[in-house]
Amino acid sequence: SLAIAFWPDPKGLGRKAQLALLTSDPAKLAPAAFADQSVAARGLTGLERLLWPDEPLPADPCPLIRATASDLARLATEIHDGWTGGHADLLLGSQAGAVLEAQVLAGNGRFRGVRNSSVWHEDPSIRGTPHVPPKGMLLDQTFHEGFAQLAPLGLSFDGWMWWTQIQEFAALADAFPATRLVLDHFGGILGVGAHAGKLADDFPHWRAAIRDVAKRPNVAIKLGGLAMRTAGFALREQERPASSQELAGLWRPYFETCVEAFGAERCMFESNFPVDKVCVRYDTLWNAFKR
Numbered sequence: 001s002l003a004i005a006f007w008p009d010p011k012g013l014g015r016k017a018q019l020a021l022l023t024s025d026p027a028k029l030a031p032a033a034f035a036d037q038s039v040a041a042r043g044l045t046g047l048e049r050l051l052w053p054d055e056p057l058p059a060d061p062c063p064l065i066r067a068t069a070s071d072l073a074r075l076a077t078e079i080h081d082g083w084t085g086g087h088a089d090l091l092l093g094s095q096a097g098a099v100l101e102a103q104v105l106a107g108n109g110r111f112r113g114v115r116n117s118s119v120w121h122e123d124p125s126i127r128g129t130p131h132v133p134p135k136g137m138l139l140d141q142t143f144h145e146g147f148a149q150l151a152p153l154g155l156s157f158d159g160w161m162w163w164t165q166i167q168e169f170a171a172l173a174d175a176f177p178a179t180r181l182v183l184d185h186f187g188g189i190l191g192v193g194a195h196a197g198k199l200a201d202d203f204p205h206w207r208a209a210i211r212d213v214a215k216r217p218n219v220a221i222k223l224g225g226l227a228m229r230t231a232g233f234a235l236r237e238q239e240r241p242a243s244s245q246e247l248a249g250l251w252r253p254y255f256e257t258c259v260e261a262f263g264a265e266r267c268m269f270e271s272n273f274p275v276d277k278v279c280v281r282y283d284t285l286w287n288a289f290k291r
Helices: 014-023 045-052 062-082 089-105 139-145 163-174 197-212 243-264 281-290
Strands: 113-117 154-161 182-184 219-223 265-268
Touching: 014 045, 014 062, 045 062, 089 113, 139 243, 163 182, 163 197, 163 219, 197 243, 219 243, 219 281, 243 265, 243 281
Parallel strands: 113 154, 154 182, 182 219, 219 265
Antiparallel strands: none
């Protein structure tokens, strides 16, 4: 949320908004009123500017610091209370059941599913996470024993992998038709390492994998994550940030393929922030989605 971290701010909107609050009606710093102030003036980046200002401030910042900290505490409580995701290592096998049951109990109705990363590639330079999962994890018998604990608890499974592993994900969906599975990040587009410069060549193979896995009614897909470095669109190497029009043009074939294959009812947008912010602004990303 931009209310937690308004960044980047190339026009200095945050500083301008904070300077106005420092010299305005103190009533604007009351909790309810402050929550309605511009997100540029709030959040962690706003708090950092107040605690370590680049220039002398025109008024005592303590009231605004207290208001900002209280607002962050409110936001943290809202996020905590609304949290529905979680994690349990399904490679624990049947023992994962006790972990899941404890999380369901602690979640008080908000714990809805887990995500396990299975991103593995024969090219060791291609890494999606600091920890590399074992090869063929989704086909592992012990993993299946852990996966079997999800459906009885009404929990879903998010899968994060490379598109070259989608066939394994499809096999998992076939083995557990009563469990809802979600394929993250378009199935894991690859454009680095052994796949560098091969997005066009890989596209028909990725599309075939998407069309095949979409035949499983218990599988849905998240549309996002294309701004990650591993996707290979080289957004960080451009002389200027990509516009929403440019992003929409680059990514349209991927969106259209997934919506056509899964139907709108089994697709959902995801910002993948803060990971994607190294390559694209939040507002630019969502404007690209809208196009």
